[in-house]
Amino acid sequence: MRNGDPCVLVILGASGDLTHRKLIPAMYEMHQAGTLSKFSCILGVSRSKKTDEQWRTELAVWVQKQVKRFDASSWKEFSQRIYYEPGDAAIAEPYQRLGARITQLNSQHSCRGNVLFFMSVAPELYEPIVDQIGSAGLVTEGHRWCSLNQSERSWQRIIVEKPFGNNDASAASLNRSLGRVFDEEAIYRIDHYLGKEVVQSLLAFRFANSIFEPLWNNQYIDHVQITAAEVVGVGQRIAFYDATGAIRDMIQSHLMQVLAFVAMEPPTSFGADHIRSEKIKVIDALQLPDPNRLGDFGALGQYGASSDEKAYTELDGVKPGTTTETFAALRMEFVNWRWAGVPFFIRTGKRMAAKRTQIAIQFKPPAANLFQSVMPGHLSGNRMVIEIAPNEQFSLRFAAKRPGHMSISNVEMMMDYAKAFASEAVEAYGPLMIDAMRGDQCLYKHRLEVEGAWRAIMPFLDERSNGIRKGSQLNYAAGSWGPKAADDLLAREGRAWFNPM
Ligand code: BG6
Numbered sequence: 001m002r003n004g005d006p007c008v009l010v011i012l013g014a015s016g017d018l019t020h021r022k023l024i025p026a027m028y029e030m031h032q033a034g035t036l037s038k039f040s041c042i043l044g045v046s047r048s049k050k051t052d053e054q055w056r057t058e059l060a061v062w063v064q065k066q067v068k069r070f071d072a073s074s075w076k077e078f079s080q081r082i083y084y085e086p087g088d089a090a091i092a093e094p095y096q097r098l099g100a101r102i103t104q105l106n107s108q109h110s111c112r113g114n115v116l117f118f119m120s121v122a123p124e125l126y127e128p129i130v131d132q133i134g135s136a137g138l139v140t141e142g143h144r145w146c147s148l149n150q151s152e153r154s155w156q157r158i159i160v161e162k163p164f165g166n167n168d169a170s171a172a173s174l175n176r177s178l179g180r181v182f183d184e185e186a187i188y189r190i191d192h193y194l195g196k197e198v199v200q201s202l203l204a205f206r207f208a209n210s211i212f213e214p215l216w217n218n219q220y221i222d223h224v225q226i227t228a229a230e231v232v233g234v235g236q237r238i239a240f241y242d243a244t245g246a247i248r249d250m251i252q253s254h255l256m257q258v259l260a261f262v263a264m265e266p267p268t269s270f271g272a273d274h275i276r277s278e279k280i281k282v283i284d285a286l287q288l289p290d291p292n293r294l295g296d297f298g299a300l301g302q303y304g305a306s307s308d309e310k311a312y313t314e315l316d317g318v319k320p321g322t323t324t325e326t327f328a329a330l331r332m333e334f335v336n337w338r339w340a341g342v343p344f345f346i347r348t349g350k351r352m353a354a355k356r357t358q359i360a361i362q363f364k365p366p367a368a369n370l371f372q373s374v375m376p377g378h379l380s381g382n383r384m385v386i387e388i389a390p391n392e393q394f395s396l397r398f399a400a401k402r403p404g405h406m407s408i409s410n411v412e413m414m415m416d417y418a419k420a421f422a423s424e425a426v427e428a429y430g431p432l433m434i435d436a437m438r439g440d441q442c443l444y445k446h447r448l449e450v451e452g453a454w455r456a457i458m459p460f461l462d463e464r465s466n467g468i469r470k471g472s473q474l475n476y477a478a479g480s481w482g483p484k485a486a487d488d489l490l491a492r493e494g495r496a497w498f499n500p501m
Contacts, residue, residue, distance in 0.1 A: 004030070004437030005155075006039030006111045008102050012089045012129055013120035014044025014055070018161065022192075023120060024059050024082075025066035026430035031078045032069065033426070035434050041081040041109045043101060047088050055084040066427070081109065089121065090128040095136035102138065113140075113154025116436055123163050127177045130158070134181035141186060159188040159436050162253045163244060164445075167461060168454035175447045188436045189445040193254040195428025197417060198388040200443070202261045202359075203270070205386075205394065213266070215363070217338045222381060224344045225360040225498055226258055229352035229481070233309050234326065238317035245324040246300075247460055250348040256283065256453040257445070258388075259332070259346065262359055263339060272441035276449065283452035285336040291464045296492070297332075298460050299485035300325035300468055303351035306478035312350075323469040326350045327476060329486040330460060343493070347486060351478040353499070357388040360498045375408045383498070392417035392425075 009027070011019055030036040044055055056079045064070045085101050087094025106113055117133065119126055133139060139156045160178065165171025178187050193199055206213060215221070228250055234241040241249065260279040267274035289297035303326050305311040312318060312326050327349030334340070365381040379399060387393040395414040402409050435443055459465065468474070468485075476483040481499050490496055 002438050003035045004037050004040065004434040005114055005439070006037045006109070007114035007116045007155075007437055008105050008109070008111050009040065009042045009116045009118060009433075009437075010098075010102065011042060011044045011118045011120055013046055013118075013122075013125075014084065015046040015048050016120050018120045019044065020059070020062040021066060022427060022429045023118065023433075025063050026427040026433060028063050028067055028075065028078055029069075029426045030430045030434055032071070032074055033430075035431075037437070039110045039112070040437070041083065041105050041111065043105060044082070044084045045087055045089050045094070045098065047086065049086045050084055052083045056082055069424075089132065090125045092132055092135065095132055095138070099136055099138055114437075115156045116433075117156070117158040118433075119158065119160045123161075123166070126160060126174055130177050130181050133158075139181055139186075141183070155186065155439070156182070157186040157188060157436055157439075158182055159190050159433065161190055163248055164189055164253070164450050165454065166243075166248070168451065168458050171450055171454050175451065179447075184447060185439075185441070187447070188441065189447075189450055190429075190432060190436075191253050191257050191445055192428045192432070193257050193388075194443040194445075195430075195432040196388055197425070198386060198392045198394075199258060199261060201417075202258075202386065203275075207266050218340055218342045220363055221342055222362045222364045223342055223495060224262060224362070226255055226262070226344065226346045226358075227360070227497075228255060228348040228357045229354060230348075230350050231352065231355050231479075233303065233351045233478075234312065234315070238315055241326075242318050242322055242324050245461075246326055246328040246348050246350070247330070247457055251328060251330065251346055252453050252457050255346050255348060256449075256456070258359065259283075259344060260449070262361075263334060263344070265338070270442070272444075275442055276446040280446060280448045280452060282334065282336070283449055283456065285334045285339075286452075286456040287333045287335045288456065289331075289459050291459055294459060294465060295468050295485075296489075297330060298465070298468055299327075299329045299474065299483060299489050300460075300465070301327035301349070301474040301476045301483035301485065303327065303349070303478050304475055306351070309351070309478065311475075311478075323466070325469065327352070327482045327486070328460070329482060329489055330457070331489055332456070343495075345490060345495075345497075347482060347497070349476070349482050353479055353481050355390055356500050358500070359386040359388070360384070361386075362495075362498070371406070371408055374406050379408070380410065385498070 011023060013019060027036060027042060083105060085098055102115055141156050165174050260282050264278040264282040267278045302312045313322060329347035332344045361384040363382040365379045369379050383397040385395045393414055393416045395412050397410050397412050399408050400411045432443055474483045474485050
C-alpha cells in the first residue's frame with residue numbers, strides 16, 4: 001500500500017474527545033506502521049490556550065491508554081511532530097496566525113504545500129469554519145510548491161466527521177458550503193465503519209468469489225438483517241444524543257454504508273468513482289415508506305432503567321418528555337431488479353443485550369422438503385452471518401445429515417479473521433486518514449450518497465414519525481433486544497430477528 005503523501009494535518013477541534021481517543025492514537029499507530037510520511041506533522045487548533053509541549057503531554061496520556069503497542073521512544077519521536085495553535089476557528093481572528101503557522105510547518109517538515117484539514121468540531125461549526133478557511137485563502141490547490149519537484153502539485157483537502165447535517169436540507173447546505181471552497185475530489189466525508197476490516201472485506205467476499213454472487217438476489221435471498229447493538233448507554237454525550245437519536249447517529253451514516261455494500265451492483269473496478277457511483281445508485285433505489293403506514297416500516301424505543309444506569313428519559317440533560325429514540329428498527333426495500341420484494345431490516349440500539357454488529361443474510365428454504373418424514377414443515381433455509389464486531393467472522397449455516405439414521409440438523413461453517421490472518425487490528429481512523437493523505441476516496445462518502453441516505457430516512461425523522469415515537473410499548477428493558485414493536489415488525493411477515501446467543 002502506498003504511504004500517505006507529506007502534509008500538515010490540521011485538526012480543528014484539538015481538545016475534543018475524538019481527537020484524544022481516536023485521531024492522535026490512530027496517527028501514532030500509522031507512524032509506528034511506517035505509513036505516515038516522515039514529511040508530515042500535526043497542528044492542533046482549539047480555543048483553549050496551551051503550548052505545543054503542554055498538548056504533547058496531555059496527548060501522551062491518551063495515547064498510552066488507547067494504543068496497545070505504545071512505546072515510549074517511538075512516541076517521543078512522533079510527538080516532536082505535533083504542534084498546537086490556540087484560536088476559535090469559527091471566526092476570522094486566528095486565521096492570519098494559522099496561515100503563517102501552516103506555511104512555517106510546511107517548510108520546516110518539507111510537506112510540499114499539502115494540507116489536510118480534519119473537522120473534529122461540533123457539527124454546527126462546520127459551515128462557519130469552511131467559510132473562514134476559504135476566506136483566509138488557505139485553499140490554493142494546484143499552486144506549485146517551489147522548494148521540491150517543480151512538477152509536483154500541492155493539495156489541500158478536508159475530512160468532515162459525521163453527523164453530516166441534521167436532516168436532508170442541512171446536509172445539502174453543508175455540501176454547498178464545502179463545494180464553494182473545495183472541489184468534490186478534495187472533500188473526504190468520513191465514516192469510521194468504512195475503516196472496519198469486515199465491512200471492506202464484504203467487497204472482496206462478494207466480488208472476488210464467483211459462488212456467492214449468483215445467489216445474491218431476490219431469487220435466493222428471503223431477507224437481510226443488519227444489526228448494530230451496543231451494551232453501553234448514551235454516556236456523557238447526553239445533549240448531543242438527545243438532539244440526534246439512533247436513526248441519525250447510526251443508521252443515516254454507518255448502517256446505510258453497510259447496507260450499500262451488501263446491496264450494490266458489482267462496480268467496474270475497485271476505484272473510488274466506480275464504487276461510489278454504485279453506492280449512490282443503490283441508495284437511490286430505496287423506496288420511501290408510505291407515510292400513513294410508518295408503523296409497518298419502523299419501530300423506535302427508549303431504554304429503561306437498570307441497576308447501574310437510569311432510564312434514558314430520566315438522565316440529567318435529557319429534555320422532559322423527549323421522544324428521541326435510543327433504539328430504531330427500520331424496514332427498507334429497494335425498487336430494483338436485484339432486490340425487489342426482499343426486505344432489509346436494520347436495527348440499532350443502546351443498552352441492548354450484547355455488543356454485536358452483524359449482517360445476517362437469510363436465504364429462502366429449498367423449493368420442496370424431501371425430508372417431511374424426519375423434518376416436518378419447511379426446511380429453514382441457509383443463513384450467512386457476517387459479524388463485524390466484536391468478532392470478525394463469516395459463517396454459513398447449512399443443513400446436514402446427522403450420523404446414523406436419517407435426520408437433518410443445521411451446522412455452521414466459519415471463517416474467523418483473527419485465525420485466518422495473523423494481523424493485529426488498528427484504530428479504523430488510521431488507514432482512512434492515510435487514504436485521504438494519498439488521495440484515495442474509495443472509502444469515503446460522495447455528496448450524493450449522503451444526501452440519498454438522508455432522503456431515505458427523513459420520513460422517520462419528521463413529524464410523520466410522531467405516531468411511532470410515542471407509546472409505552474416502545475420502551476424496552478435495558479439488556480434486552482429492543483421493544484416488542486421491533487419484534488412485531490418482523491413477526492407480521494412470519495419472520496423473526498436473529499439474536500446472537
Ligand atoms: C458512533 C456513534 O459514530 O459510532 C456512537 O456516534 C456509537 O453513538 C459508535 O457508539 C459505534 O461505533 P462502533 O465502532 O463501536 O460500532
